[in-house]
Amino acid sequence: MWTLPNLLSLFRIAVIPILVYLLTFTDPLSSLLAASLFLLASLTDYFDGYLARRHRTISNLGKILDPLADKLMIVAALIMLAAMDREGEPGVPGWLVVVVVARETAVTVLRGIALTEGIVMEAEELGKYKFILQAVAVFALTVHYEYLGVDFYVVGTYFLVVATAAALWSGATYYVKFFSLLQQKAGAANRGPN
DSSP states (O other), X not given: OOOHXXXXXXXXXXXXXXXXXXXXXXXXXXXXXXXXXXXXXXXHHHHHHHHHHHTTOOOHHHXXXXXXXXXXXXXXXXXXXXXXXXXXXXXXXXXXXXXXXXXXXXXXXXXXXXXXXXXXXOOOHHHHHHHHHHHHHHHHHHHOSXXXXXXXXXXXXXXXXXXXXXXXXXXXXXXXXXXXXXXHHHHHHHHOOO
């Protein structure tokens, strides 16, 4: 359990309360601090996978903990960002947050059901791209203010819409994969031992 990749996933989970606290403040400095912390935590997602593959410490716990940490961090940040009111400007559109939370919950429940069937569903390639898009969106939305002529709120909203579309697509592929694996497992059980 205490491998470096798993510790990096646990670090992402441990960052969440600090991130939530920083997002209770709406000033530019607090926004930059929250965005920097989120960026640091997001980068550990790359390193935990890289280290697990390189040192061959991939575990079933890591396959579950890594995407769970990502989901918790993204969802916590989006909920806080949706509730924020920065100088009369709107927060993140609530309907996007609802769609993201519903998708993440549905995939997490599916993974739990898969485990009861003896199937470990690790993160898929599309799910990883979805996380990158979500991370860029949350980072930009957390920065919020305009810097160097870039309106981070607009950029973040754009990336969040694209990330939500990718999330829905990848969520559907998880369900297709699960039912396919379940059907294969049932077929193998019906054939019995050779």
